[in-house]
Structures are given as structure tokens and as C-alpha cells.
Amino acid sequence: MAINKKPKGTTLDDIAGMVQRGFQEVHERFSGVDKRFDGVDDRFDGVERRLGVLEKGQEEIKLRLDNVAYRFELVELQRRVEALEKKVGAKR
Template identity: 35%
Template sequence: MKKKVTLEQLARMTQGGFEDLDKKLDSFREEASDRFDGVDRRLDGVETEIKDVKTILGPLVRTVASMEFDIRELQTRVNKLERKISSVK
């Protein structure tokens, strides 16, 4: 035999369902917030490391560019000397 549910019982069940849902959403919000905080901390660390790398690499890039210029200049001079030596032979 089926049990009849009164309107009041149905209202209580619905209210209980919403309360459970509210608790689950609160728990989800808290967990999501904690996870986002962790991601933010990790990204802050990555940004700091990238800034450090840029600080270190900046002068190195300029030094390498200067060395490349010097090498090209020296290569030109060596080529001229080789041509002079070969013309003397």
C-alpha cells in the first residue's frame, strides 16, 4: 500500500534537500578556494623564477651579441690575412 505524503512532509523533504545542497556547495566553494589559493601561490613562484631568469639572461644576451660581433670582425681580419698570404706565395 502506498503511503500518502502530505504537503507539509513534501515541503520538509524539499527544504532538507536544499539544505543538503547548500552544505555541499559550501564545501565545494571552500575546496575550490583552497585549490585556487594553491595555484596562485605556485604561479607567484613561477613568475618570480621567470623574473630571476630574465635578470640573469639579459646581460648574457648582450655579452653573446657583443662576442658574435667580435667573432665576425676577427673572421673578416683572418680572411684578409689568408688572402694576403696566398697572394704572396
């Protein structure tokens, strides 16, 4: 005697469960991506801080170099004045 069994079909509850699991997996993956982006943000913040320090240091170096060039001009002028004073016999 042959028994007729109906194949079990997929119910709405089965489909709802599959969809829910799919969304949960996507949510978990996005959570991981969010954590990685947080790490990248932290690293960029660190890079920005370091660049700020470098920019400030560069400005200080520029100011010092400007001052050094000014000193060279003063030394040259002092040498010229001394030469003129020698010629005219002026004493300090």
C-alpha cells in the same frame, strides 16, 4: 470486529520538509565544494607568484648571458688589436 484504518498519506508539510532537507543537503555539499575551490585558488595564486619570480630570474640570466657574449667579443677584438700593434711596432 475489523477496524478500518486509513493509510496515512503524505501531506504537503511532509513534502515541504523533504524538499527543504534536500536543498539543505545540496547547500552543504556546495559549501564544501566552495571551500575546496578557495583552496585551489590560493594554490594557483602561489603558482603565479612563483612563475613571476622565475620569469624575472630568467630575464636577469638572459641579460647576463648577453653581457658575457659581449665580453667574449671584446676579448677577441683586444687580441686582434694586440696582434696588429705587435706587427706595426706600436706601444701602449
